[in-house]
Amino acid sequence: MPYTLAKPTQFIEEIKKSRFIVNAAPVVNPQQAGEFIDQISDPNATHNCWAWKIGQQYRFNDDGEPTSTAGRPILSAIEGQDCDQVVVVVTRYFGGIKLGTGGLIRAYGGSASHCLQQAELIELITRIPVEFHCYYSEWPIIENRLKELDAIIENHDFDAQGVNVSLAITEDKTAILQKNISDITRGRVIIQLP
Known part of the structure; x- marks a missing residue:
């Protein structure tokens, strides 16, 4: 390491x-x-x-x-x-x-x-960059889940439709993140990893 x-x-x-x-x-x-x-x-x-x-x-x-x-x-x-x-x-x-x-x-x-x-x-802990967009109503729940996963929220901007989020997360927690976001957004948001 x-x-x-x-x-x-x-x-x-x-x-x-x-x-x-x-x-x-x-x-x-x-x-x-x-x-x-x-x-x-x-x-x-x-x-x-x-x-x-x-x-x-x-x-x-x-x-x-x-x-x-x-x-x-x-x-x-x-x-x-x-x-x-x-x-x-x-x-x-x-x-x-x-x-x-x-x-x-x-x-x-x-x-x-x-x-x-x-x-x-x-x-040094290697983190993977992740970006996605969610609705305002989904953001508080997602934000809490991100804290549980020890994700670092690098930026979040509000627009007319919702929130654009940029974050960094450890590789071992990416599958959980993908599942959480998919569940919260009812499959509307699918996170693509690099």
């Missing part, structure tokens, strides 16, 4: 006189990840290397370090800790001793991994 961070976290480590400052945060989209990277990156640092993973999407950057010695190990640390919806920025202040490619891989990957190990993690 994948995890994300409960809140932003920081880890500082010194390796052969180079200072590595790791900042990690939960994110829900690439734009949020990019904003965090821009906010955390120190232009006075030697390198600001980063990686993020959101579902099947991921990106990483070596920021001037030799290819695949910084960004890729940070991404590997994210995956190794079974994290998702996470961005990690490792800021390095060079201390005068070169680490070599193996040393850089261990330093970036290790410090990112240590940061995620000490972070407070929360389990």
Whole structure:
């Protein structure tokens, strides 16, 4: 089961006189990840290397370090800790001793991994988006059933005919949801799942 961070976290480590400052945060989209990277990156640092993973999407950057010695190990640390919806920025202040490619891989990957190990993690629960329309008279009953099923109502708009509903529900409760909505609407509303 994948995890994300409960809140932003920081880890500082010194390796052969180079200072590595790791900042990690939960994110829900690439734009949020990019904003965090821009906010955390120190232009006075030697390198600001980063990686993020959101579902099947991921990106990483070596920021001037030799290819695949910084960004890729940070991404590997994210995956190794079974994290998702996470961005990690490792800021390095060079201390005068070169680490070599193996040393850089261990330093970036290790410090990112240590940061995620000490972070407070929360389990990610995968939810499926669902949309439907019902009559006004049906909405209060449906709304109560949605609460019983722990569905997250993301949006509901009222129009002349009734209510347009957008929600997210865990996969194990979709069959119950489909049956409830069909029963309440007497088969008029059939939920189509993605």
